[in-house]
Amino acid sequence: MNAEPKATLSLRERAAVWAADLKRRAQPLARRAWRKTTVWSLRAMARSRVLLHAASRDRRVWVGAAAGLGLTAATGFTWWQSCGFDTCPSVAELREWRPSTGDRLVAHDGELLGMIDPVRRIPVALEKIPEHVREAFIAVEDKRFRQHNGIDVRGVVRAAVHNVAAGGVREGASTITMQLARNAFLTESVRGWKRKALEVRYTALIESALSKDEILQLYLNKIFFGYRSYGVAAAADFYYGKTLDQLTLADSAMLAAIPKAPSSANPLSNPTRALQRRDYVLLRMRDEGYITPAEYTEAVRTPDRAAPHEPKLEMSAPYLAEMVRQEALARLGEKALTAGYRVTTTVTSSLQRDADFAVRAGLEEYDRRHGYRGAEAHIELEGPDAITPAAALEGREQVASLLPALVLAADRREATLRLADGSEAVLPLKAMAWARPYLKASARGAAPTAASQVLARGDIVRIQLDAEGAWRLAQIPAAQAALVALDPEDGAIRALVGGYQFNRSKFNRAVQSNRQPGSSFKPFLYSAALERGFTPASVVNDAPVEFPDPSRPGGVWRPQNDNGRFYGPMKLRQALVQSRNLVSVRLLDTIGIGYAREYITRFGLPLESLPNNMSLALGTASAAPLVMARGYAVFANGGYRIEPYVVADVHDSEGRTIYAAKPPRVCRECTQRLAEG
Numbered sequence: 109m110n111a112e113p114k115a116t117l118s119l120r121e122r123a124a125v126w127a128a129d130l131k132r133r134a135q136p137l138a139r140r141a142w143r144k145t146t147v148w149s150l151r152a153m154a155r156s157r158v159l160l161h162a163a164s165r166d167r168r169v170w171v172g173a174a175a176g177l178g179l180t181a182a183t184g185f186t187w188w189q190s191c192g193f194d195t196c197p198s199v200a201e202l203r204e205w206r207p208s209t210g211d212r213l214v215a216h217d218g219e220l221l222g223m224i225d226p227v228r229r230i231p232v233a234l235e236k237i238p239e240h241v242r243e244a245f246i247a248v249e250d251k252r253f254r255q256h257n258g259i260d261v262r263g264v265v266r267a268a269v270h271n272v273a274a275g276g277v278r279e280g281a282s283t284i285t286m287q288l289a290r291n292a293f294l295t296e297s298v299r300g301w302k303r304k305a306l307e308v309r310y311t312a313l314i315e316s317a318l319s320k321d322e323i324l325q326l327y328l329n330k331i332f333f334g335y336r337s338y339g340v341a342a343a344a345d346f347y348y349g350k351t352l353d354q355l356t357l358a359d360s361a362m363l364a365a366i367p368k369a370p371s372s373a374n375p376l377s378n379p380t381r382a383l384q385r386r387d388y389v390l391l392r393m394r395d396e397g398y399i400t401p402a403e404y405t406e407a408v409r410t411p412d413r414a415a416p417h418e419p420k421l422e423m424s425a426p427y428l429a430e431m432v433r434q435e436a437l438a439r440l441g442e443k444a445l446t447a448g449y450r451v452t453t454t455v456t457s458s459l460q461r462d463a464d465f466a467v468r469a470g471l472e473e474y475d476r477r478h479g480y481r482g483a484e485a486h487i488e489l490e491g492p493d494a495i496t497p498a499a500a501l502e503g504r505e506q507v508a509s510l511l512p513a514l515v516l517a518a519d520r521r522e523a524t525l526r527l528a529d530g531s532e533a534v535l536p537l538k539a540m541a542w543a544r545p546y547l548k549a550s551a552r553g554a555a556p557t558a559a560s561q562v563l564a565r566g567d568i569v570r571i572q573l574d575a576e577g578a579w580r581l582a583q584i585p586a587a588q589a590a591l592v593a594l595d596p597e598d599g600a601i602r603a604l605v606g607g608y609q610f611n612r613s614k615f616n617r618a619v620q621s622n623r624q625p626g627s628s629f630k631p632f633l634y635s636a637a638l639e640r641g642f643t644p645a646s647v648v649n650d651a652p653v654e655f656p657d658p659s660r661p662g663g664v665w666r667p668q669n670d671n672g673r674f675y676g677p678m679k680l681r682q683a684l685v686q687s688r689n690l691v692s693v694r695l696l697d698t699i700g701i702g703y704a705r706e707y708i709t710r711f712g713l714p715l716e717s718l719p720n721n722m723s724l725a726l727g728t729a730s731a732a733p734l735v736m737a738r739g740y741a742v743f744a745n746g747g748y749r750i751e752p753y754v755v756a757d758v759h760d761s762e763g764r765t766i767y768a769a770k771p772p773r774v775c776r777e778c779t780q781r782l783a784e785g
Contacts, residue, residue, distance in 0.1 A: 212450050213432050215423060215457040216600075216756060222429035223419055230341035232352065234325035240357055240398070241340060242324065244364035247392040250284040253324070258285040258315035259308065286311045287367075288327045333363065334370035334377070335416070347375060349417035357403060358410040361389040375414035383412055423457045424464065427606030427616045428754065435755055439767060448761040454600035454754050454769075463591045463603035468508050471608050475585040479546030479553070483567035484512075484584075500568060501528045508609050510570040510582050517565055520558040525571060533571060533579045535559065540581040584608075590617035590733045596741035598771040599750035604734075622717065622730040627687045629727035632739060633696060634684055636707040640699045644681040648691045650674055655697075655722055667693050667726065689726055696725040711739035712749055745774045 213221040234242075246253050252260050260283050282290075289310035314323060333343035343363050344350050350359070365385035366374050375382040387408050394404040432453055440449070484504075487495045497514050504512035513525040513533060523535045536559075543562045545553035556562050562581070563569065572582040585608055593603040606616035615621070634642075651674050657665035669689045683691035696704055705718045708729075717730045731739075734752060741750050751771060758767040 213429050214450065214452050215425075215455045215460065216453060216602075217457050219423045219457040220419070221423055221425050221432075221453060221455065228335075228337040228342040228346055229329075229339050230345060231329055231339065232341040234321055234328070237325075237328060237340065237352055238355065238360070241352060241355060241360045241363070242328070243396075243398040244360045244389055244393060245328065245340075246284070246324075247396045247398055248364050248389045249287070249367070251392070251396055253284050254320055256283065258283060258311040283311070284327050285314055285323055288323060288330065289314055291330050291332075292326070331367050332370050333366045334374040346417055347414040349415075356407075356410065357399065358386065358390075358407040358412065361393065361407060362386040362412055362414065364389045375412055376416060379412065379414075382414075386412065423460060425455060425460050425604070426610035427618065428453065428455060428460070428601070428604045430610075430614070430616065431604070431619065431754055436758070439755070440758070449766060450759045452756045452758070454595075454602065454756050455604070456602045459593055459603040463593060463605050467589050467591050467605045468608060471585040471587055471589050472582065474587055475583060476542045478586075480540075480543035480562065480581075481583060481586070483515075483563070483569050485568040486564070487514075487566050487568065489516075489566050497526045498530070501526070504528070504568070505611075507570070507584050507612060509572045510584060511572065513569055513571045515563045515565055515567040515569065518560040518563040520560065523559040523563045525569070535563075535571065535579055535581055539579060543581055584612075588613065588617060590621060592618050592733045592737040594734075594737050594741060594750075594752055596744035596750065596774070598773045599738070599741070599752045600756070600771070601734075601752055601754045604754075617733070619732050619734045622732050624728050625731050625736055626727040628736065629729055629731075630684065630687060630692050630725075631743065632708045632711055632713070633692055633704060633725060634680065635711075636704045637680070637695045637699055639707060640703070642680055642695070644679065646680045647677050648680060648683060648694050649677050650683065650688050650690050651676060653690060653693060653697075665722070667722075692725040693722060696722060710749060711742050713739060748774045750774070 212223060215221055250260070252262070256262075286307055289307050292314075293306070293310045318326075329339040329341075331340070332338055333340075333346075335346055337343045337346045340363055341352055343366065344352055344355055344359070347363070348355065348359055355363070362375055362382065365382060365388070368385065369381075372378060373381045373385060375386075390399070390404050390407050393399045394401060399407070432451055436449070436451055440447070487500045489495065489497070489500075497516070500514050501512050506512070511527060513527050515523055515525050516532070517524045521537055523540075525533045525535065527533060537556070540559065540562045541555055544555055547553055570582045570584060571579050574580050588607050589605075590607065591603065591605045592601065594601045604618050606618045606620075607613050650669070652666065655665045655667075656663060667689055670687070674690065675686075675688070678686075678688070678691065680691070701720060701722070701724065704724065705715060705720065708718060709715050713729065713731055713735060717735075718724060719728050738750065738752055742748065753769055753771055755767070756769050757765060760766050
């Protein structure tokens with residue numbers, strides 16, 4: 109069999125193949141030569157430190173020339189190995205760089221709900237950055253920033269000599285431009301000599317394309333400051349809660365001190381080390397002539413006031429904010445985390461506040477009705493194992509409106525407690541009158557007759573302000589609840605609460621908790637019966653009934669009414685009002701389970717959540733509160749099934765519309781069969 113003819117390569121293609129083969133063959137030899145040259149050059153520079161003063165002028169020239177030749181060879185190899193002469197990326201993208209910022213979640217009326225914010229960024233133009241802020245960074249990071257061309261040869265030689273003499277890395281030589289190149293183009297996956305080679309190459313590209321002011325502006329907007337803060341403006345906002353023009357000289361020096369070790373030596377994680385670094389920055393500013401000795405002395409004496417400053421939310425709706433974050437990711441992909449979108453939700457801020465209050469107040473009242481469970485903890489305030497009051501409350505955070513407190517004393521009339529901020533609160537006996545032991549659903553223990561019967565010195569408990577502004581005893585509710593409010597006209601979610609507090613439980617019960625709806629399910633069944641020919645005046649017998657059930661003792665299921673009584677024949681509308689179980693069971697038996705299940709899916713309940721047995725009449729289906737709200741919206745809007753939604757629209761940082769919800773609205777003039785379509 110004849111071999112297939114080889115494809116004919118063009119002259120350009122053959123040249124490319126030849127060049128690639130040459131590079132592949134030459135790389136091992138060049139790498140060895142580069143290593144030897146670099147080592148020899150560093151040794152020569154180290155020796156020159158000793159010989160420069162003793163040697164003749166000619167010898168110093170030869171040593172310097174040899175070191176320079178070695179560095180030139182190493183730099184040439186670095187240039188070639190990094191990305192060649194025509195394949196390096198363009199720095200045009202840096203000129204057009206737009207920093208990634210998190211999305212803002214706002215209510216329908218504009219109030220801030222939260223941030224989809226993996227990073228903090230506040231882009232700022234160089235002219236908006238005060239002079240003393242710029243000078244602080246230049247003084248400590250790159251004092252010859254405006255004299256060199258990206259690579260400070262004098263700095264490299266000085267650092268290399270010091271490091272070789274010290275036997276390890278003691279001094280760096282990265283310039284501001286080199287740090288920008290590293291942050292802009294390199295990832296952690298590139299390491300070792302190749303990473304340094306690329307850094308040098310990209311530094312040259314940046315210096316050739318951008319001015320010094322452009323480089324400094326990009327650097328100050330991209331550098332990392334810890335705690336997900338990128339850029340000096342974001343760092344000023346997070347650590348000091350200030351804009352750049354509000355920063356003091358000491359503040360500016362502290363910010364310039366952070367990038368050297370942003371995670372381990374910032375003023376929050378290691379204030380002592382950060383303060384030492386800040387004072388060093390101030391010293392460099394003084395030595396470079398940026399500040400006077402008097403300004404230096406005053407700034408060094410200034411205590412640091414750094415503290416975390418999170419964005420202030422105008423309204424808290426964390427469960428709903430998490431829903432929006434997940435939907436934004438599903439619709440927009442990963443760019444939803446960094447593109448700086450403004451996501452407008454369907455939530456109404458006043459309704460959301462009312463929903464939060466209703467859920468928390470309801471749970472707290474329910475919990476009080478079920479008795480006092482005792483102190484959260486007890487500590488010894490005397491003896492060898494004694495703990496100070498301040499230490500006793502350390503790490504115990506406020507939960508909703510419930511504050512942790514330590515009981516200092518309790519007698520017959522009142523109890524004295526210490527709060528985490530050091531203040532004291534006095535609880536009279538009436539403020540803990542609810543603290544009775546729970547016996548059963550219809551009975552509680554005796555009310556306390558003395559504060560000391562409820563509280564003891566060393567107890568750690570919760571207290572809160574009541575409606576009149578007086579302190580009262582409280583406890584974190586053991587039960588949970590959820591609430592959903594939506595517009596039945598189009599399905600817009602106006603308020604949503606998924607639990608007592610998001611930080612304690614992120615499980616969103618409004619959408620994730622499938623519970624048995626019980627009697628609230630009966631209207632769906634009655635609707636199916638009406639469709640089958642029943643009317644509100646139809647009479648159904650409220651009397652005992654039995655059904656075969658092999659799983660039960662005796663093989664018979666005998667459903668009961670809640671109070672165990674029977675009322676005989678009664679109209680359908682009365683049975684619904686009184687929630688008679690036996691009427692519901694007889695209705696289901698009459699219309700058939702199969703038909704009832706199919707019909708109820710028209711309200712938005714999934715078929716698999718509806719049990720295929722007679723217990724369906726008693727509400728043994730599984731449905732989340734949002735599903736039930738969707739089903740009840742059909743009754744409210746005249747028979748239309750709606751789709752709940754929470755994202756109204758999305759705009760980019762320029763104000764352009766990226767997404768706008770267009771839900772179908774109820775047509776009041778149309779003819780519509782119940783829950784159909």
